[in-house]
């Protein structure tokens with residue numbers, strides 16, 4: 245662990261930002277590792293993003309996370325966008341380097357895979373086909389993570405076919421697109437099912453998906469974490485599937501940011517998870 249003789253500063257920029265759980269999560273680690281520092285929510289209007297990012301270094305911030313609506317816009321502001329962020333098409337984490345330059349990366353794919361590995365240690369990406377429902381920002385991180393982890397077949401299904409086709413054309417490799425109407429039948433033979441749509445979120449209807457063709461050994465995961473137990477996860481549990489909820493993805497994506505900012509790889513402890521869970 246690195247030693248620190250200065251006050252450690254980081255934050256999250258969003259608009260709005262007050263709903264973000266990131267301050268609670270990161271400030272847990274300052275306490276847990278007994279470090280002097282803080283992580284603040286920064287309400288930044290889209291038109292002020294460039295100025296706000298440029299202010300990170302002079303203000304002594306090690307960097308920041310980005311949330312809605314800044315993740316894409318930041319790509320054209322920072323000095324360096326790494327290959328992962330370019331592929332995912334969004335920046336989730338900015339590092340303010342000692343020379344004042346800004347580097348952007350994306351850790352959502354890491355959060356997705358680490359969460360699955362922590363909750364289901366025997367999980368293997370190459371165990372069989374993964375069916376991913378949705379083709380938005382979350383899906384891009386999930387597909388990137390699955391391919392990096394060694395998935396040999398990813399079946400991508402989205403309500404708007406052109407979005408899925410666009411993602412598949414960009415990512416190539418093991419992604420195969422099927423039409424929305426085939427989503428129920430596509431579960432036949434799947435080793436894993438991932439919901440990356442906003443369906444099932446508080447205020448949204450459940451994901452319209454019948455699970456009867458899904459093999460009983462298949463793992464079911466949802467990246468939606470409000471509520472923690474989405475209607476999809478509840479239906480899967482009722483059928484006896486192993487399930488992994490989406491909260492861990494949020495918790496784990498925060499870890500590499502700490503490595504880059506402070507030289508520490510913090511742990512997602514049961515205590516941390518319970519603390520955030522209590523706010524959902």
Ligand SMILES: NC(=O)c1ccc[n+]([C@@H]2O[C@H](COP(=O)([O-])OP(=O)(O)OC[C@H]3O[C@@H](n4cnc5c(N)ncnc54)[C@H](OP(=O)(O)O)[C@@H]3O)[C@@H](O)[C@H]2O)c1
Nearest residue numbers: 378379380381382403404407440441442467468490493494
């Ligand atoms: N756990 C985490 O750390 C984490 C990280 C990222 C996102 N998330 C969650 O994942 C969800 C999606 O986020 P996102 O950033 O990927 O959003 P996004 O880019 O706006 O994509 C939304 C996706 O949902 C689909 N969708 C929306 N309404 C639908 C409907 N009525 N029927 C079928 N599909 C519908 C969209 O399909 P179309 O293309 O057809 O519109 C698209 O695939 C949100 O709940 C978000 O909170 C969680």
